[in-house]
Every structure is written in structure tokens, then in C-alpha cells.
Amino acid sequence: MTLASEIDEPRASAREPVLSIRNISKGFGAVRALTDVELDVYAGEVVALVGDNGAGKSTLVKILAGVHSADHGTITFNGSPVSIPSPTASRELGIATVFQDLALCDNLDVVANLFLGRELGTGMINEELMEQRSWELLRQLSAKIPSVRIAVASLSGGQRQTVAIARSLIGEPQIVILDEPTAALGVAQTAEVLNLIERLRERGLGVILISHNMADVQAVADRVVVLRLGRNNGVFRTADVSYEDIVAAITGATDNPVSSRSAAHPTEKDAL
Template identity: 85%
Template sequence: MEAAESATPVLDRQPVLSLKGISKGFGAVQALTDVDLDVYPGEVVALVGDNGAGKSTLVKVLAGVHSHDSGTITFEGRDVRIESPTASQQLGIATVFQDLALCDNLDVVSNLFLGREVVGGVVLNEEEMEKRSWELLRQLSARIPSVRIAIASLSGGQRQTVAIARSLIGEPQVVILDEPTAALGVAQTAEVLNLIERLRERGLGVILISHNMADVQAVADRVAVLRLGRNNGVFNVRDVSYEEIIAAITGATDNVVARRASTTAAAAAPAATQDTETQA
């Protein structure tokens, strides 16, 4: 399936992150084979695919959990190799995994600055950390009642907000969100999608991993499809239909959804023709 031609002005610029020919194997299992992916500043790229398509492996390569076997990773115009999670963060890539990795017994401030505490002399500068926490949450238009509330008291959407805010402490250029709306209600999902919009407005490149096509079509600029560890299309969201994305994910244009859409279109065509003849 051919990728849609890009018409988005932001893509005329140099990508902040570019993957070329990335491959990764685990013994006899080849998880990724010659995968390409470009992420530009100020755009949201949705990474979609069926279970086992290679999405998680690709994210872990970028997060420094796994080293790729072959291919090149270019970040801000220079070739890099991401050997560890620390190297990924220092490079400017922040990853928010699906489990969020938050400490329920700590408050929002403590979670935001966990491992990056601001120290004044020999004690923690609680006032500075609280001030910076509010500034960061306001930039994201986040709905958190207090930065001193325990994480255990927050809703699913609010927890996702804290996890995303924490990823921005190191001022990254690329943010990877792994299934950020999974298991969230309608209102909480809308809250997280608004956060993604805020990240784009800040000029960050966002990689969104999601199985929810409604979320993808709501916030993504482009959709990159992985199938069996390989690229299977990169599409502009405004130029592609839900059925075409599903077809790329499943690897077949002749699927149930596509057939249903074709049947509906075929049934509508005679009616439209009859209306035209009647008006004539």
C-alpha cells in the first residue's frame, strides 16, 4: 500500500528524529526489519499496528531499553546510538510508558521531580519545586486540584497528566506516549488528547502509540503503520479513511470493514443517480 503524499507545511523542515532501516531481532525472532520513521517538530505521528507488529520494540529502541541491530538513528541532524534510558533522556527523548511508573504514596511535586530534585544547600527546595510544578501544569492547561495531593487520589486522566508533565522536566524535543488513553473514560480521554495538542503547540515532536483510531484521527497529523515488524504505509490523517488504516494494519484491502463500506457506497450510488435524473 502506497503512503499518502504529504502536503503538511511542517514536513518541509528537517525532522527532529529520523529512523532509517532499523532492525532488531531476539534470537530467531525478527521483531523489526528495515523500519523507517520521521518525526518533525510540532507534529503528532501515530504509530499503529496489530499486536506483535513491532510497536513496543521500536519504542524501547528509542527509549534506550534495547539497542538496534542495524540501521541509523538521526537526532537533530546527527547520527546517534541510544545505549541506555539515561542516554535517551539526555538526548532529548522522553517516553511515557503505559504503566506510567508513578508512586501512588507521593504527591504530584514529588513524582514530577523524582530523581531530579531541586536542592538548596543540604535540603530540598520544596518551594522552588512547587512553583515549577504549577508553571508546568499551567503550560499544559492541566486540571490538577493541588500539586500536594497524593497520586492515589487522582483520576486516570490526571495521572496521565502528571506522567506527561514529568516527561517535560528535562525539556525534551520528542515525547513518546504509549497508549495514553487506554482504560480511560470519555472525559478523561478528551483531557489527555488536549494535553497532546498542548505538546504540539510547544513545538515538540510526538509519537503516539494507540489502538484507538478515533483518538488517532482526532490529534495525529500522520499515521505510520507497522505490520509484522515492517513499514506498511505512512499516511496524512486528513487524506486517509478509517478503512484504509485498518486495511494497512491487517495487510489486506479486502477486509470486513472495507467490504461493508463498499456495499454501502454501491447501494447509495443508484439512489444518487435516480435523484439526479428526477431533477433533470
């Protein structure tokens, strides 16, 4: 297997990706954070975006979330070229991003966090309607929340992640980006979040999962996209790739001087 070579996209012949980016580059002064990065995300699939620290994952996510603008390259959404100049434009387009800090208000209850800035009601806030909608949304995700009137500060890490993911779905997005959703969670809470990701896929959403945990990636991702030093360094179907292959692509083990020399000058043993 050639780690840096791109595989055929799943079901690409049958349908077009919801999100497609081509030749995206971004620099910060003399530092090139991204160089000609490409990525496709289809409806109803989980794409894991992995790479070492400094690989460009966060920069790419912030471009899709409207925090940064790409220097050049194209972003296509549902077959049409788009620009994402702001976080509001990203949400209106149909991309929801759940950052690692979750951005929840600990002193507010679940309902208030879900509808913060998007309260329902005409003239007066309709608390009863928002509570009803909150339960409906949490049930769709099979979420384990004891009460929607409990303060977020009283929830576990997994439950807080649940609230953040549920909040991202209120705008009916087509793509959900999850930035390290299982970081610092225990085994049971991690399993709860992975179940949520599977629920998102079942709802037909495209999910971009940023994670350093290869066990989580292999548990829920359909494809793995590897970034290394701001460039694509492999796109793999999870079912067809091993843990070692993914780590080799992340660390660059396949393009070190020794392996490159071996590939260019096969030994007598290799020729047999």
C-alpha cells in the same frame, strides 16, 4: 490509494525532521521483531504509530527509549547520527518516553512524583521552588489538577496521565513518546489527555503516539505510520486517509492473495 506506499513528508522541503530513523532492524533469536523500519518526526507534529499486536511498536519505542539496541540501522537527531545505548542517553538526547504503566509512586504527592530523582535545591531540597515549578508546568499544559500536594493515588486516570506527561517535560525534551495514553480511560478523561497532546504540539514538540484507538488517532495525529509484522506498511496524512484505509493497512487487507490476484489480473469490468 496504495496503502503500503509512503507519502511525501509534510513540509519536508522547508525543514529537516527532529528525529529520523532508517532501516532499523531488531531480532530476538529467531524472531524478527523489526525489519528495515523507517520513521520521521518533525517539530510541532503528532505522529501516530499504529499496528496490530506483535507489529513491532513496543520494540521500536524501546529502541528509542534506550531499553533495546537495534541490530542495524541509523538514528538521526537534529541532523546528526546518534546512538541510544541506555534510557539515560535517550533522556539526555531529548527523547522523553511515557510508558503505559506510567511508573508513578501512588503514595507520593504530585510534586514528589514530578521531581523524583531530580529534586531541586542545594544541600537541602527546596520544596517551595519545586511546588512553584510544578504549578507553572501544569498551567502550561492547561492541566486539571486540584492540588500539587495531593497523593497520586487520589487522582483519576486522566489526571495520573497528566502527571506522567508533565514529569516527562522537566528535562526539556524535543520528542515525547506516549504509549497508549488513553487506554482504560473514560470519555471525559480521554478528552483531557487528547487536549494535553495538542498542548505538546503547540509547544513545538514532536509527539509519537502509540494507540489502538483510531478515533483518538484521527482526532489529534497529523500523520499515521502503520507497522505490520515488523515492517512499514503505510505512512498517511490523517486528513487524507479514512478509518477503513488505516484498518486495511494494519490488518494487511490490501496484500491478501485475493486482492493481489485482482491487481495483477484486472477484470473486464475494471478495464472499462
